[in-house]
Amino acid sequence: MDANVHFDHEKYHLEWAGTFENEQRAQKRLAVSFLIVMGIMLTLLIANFGNSRQALLVLGVVPLATLGGLVALNIRGETLNIATAVGFIALFGVAVQNGIIMVSNINRLRGQGLPLRETVTTGALEQFRPVLMTATVATVGMLPAALATGVGTDVQRGLATVVIGGLGIATLLTLYILPTHYLVLERFVEKRAANKPAAEEA
Template sequence: GMPLTTTVEDRERFPVRLRYPRELRENPDELAKLIIPTATGAQIPLGDVTDITYTRGAQMIQSENTYLIGYVIFDKVEGKAEVDVVHDAQNVLNEKIRNGEMLLPKGVSFTFAGNYEQQARAAQRLAIIIPISLLVILLILYFQFKTITASIIHFSGIFVALAGGFILLWLYGEPWFMNFDIGGMNIRDMFNMQPINLSIAVWVGFIALFGIATDDGVLMGTYIHDAFLERDPQTMDEVRETVVFAGKKRVRPAVMTTATTLIALLPVLTSTGKGSEIMVPMSIPTFGGMVIQMMTMFIVPILQCWWREGVIRKKEKQQAKITDYENI
């Protein structure tokens, strides 16, 4: 309706509007029958001089922070992460605004919301949690072995496992990987193999991997350390014999430790029910990292031998200097 006048109630003013009865203004056909006077005094239906159409408007007016708000919903392209899609959309819109192809009226702005915001906040938290987790693991190793060198040797298993996790993530996106049938069942279909983006679930899987990636190294290194305390080797050959002796004793326990973890993850990797979209990406880096980190049962003894041989060389050099000094 049109405002005709304003009424004053105490200190407040209210507009007075004139409207037709609801039964006359709800139906466009009824409005077209409305009689209006012409300049000559004749009366004709409103439908003779105008077209009345019905346009569906906003069903709800929403506001946030005292600003009117409208939502534009769009989906991501298959195979792309939500964060990447939002960044691409932001770049496109900002480029069009800079080029003048899109003009924003005064007081109008846009922002992206939804799962993207949750992932952005989670990424900020993970940027703090992951370094803290690595530092805690390194401290635990130091409390166990009491030396920085031994702690770093066993901590190196984390980097080996990290590489394994990324390798398996890459293989999941390759169509040739595990693309064969066993008993009429395609292995890729059974394990739901498809490109995996670096989502929050994947990084949580890496954090879990960091906690168990040093198991084989610690198992091997602890026994080697005890063997050195028991045998107290004084030559290069004795050091190597001690490392080989201790390493052979712990190969089978290390393999069993890794095998139990891998077997336990198989039902998760093949799951298809509710929650699998979170659990599968979380278990992929753990599975791949544990497969590759079996190398630590060979890497740790080699690094231990190299470190112990360095100690022997240092002692021999010091002894040689003392001998030369006594001869002088």
């Protein structure tokens, strides 16, 4: 516009308004809402697990769930807008819920005095079907909205696509990668705790 339209800038100015202005305003509000949601999630997870390492472990599902949602949007040819951003927030809730289910069950078994590797293996196997069922129900429930092509379905199609694509990646991460990282992290913490008294005595 500046290159092709010449006018006196002292008397006139350009301002993009209407739908574009509303979109920009909504994006700013959504960014603030997203930060608040992530902060509340982290606080509640720390309160639930009693430590920050497991809380951050569960929240580690969020970036890959985001990747899955973005890939799904790209494949479907959908745009990243306010509706899809709301879909991401819903996706984060389901993904974190599955992570909580997995880690809480492993912690419960660990409290029974089982060895760490056996605890992780047993806990992951016990929660395989519940986690898979949660993700499957959410995915199947969103399919009609994701496949809709009628007038006025643009908003729901993008939102549903994000949830379906993100849950696919997040579920695989929760079932296989999360228990593995739990094992590595807790083994490191146990070794560090065992070496600390020895170092103090020395």
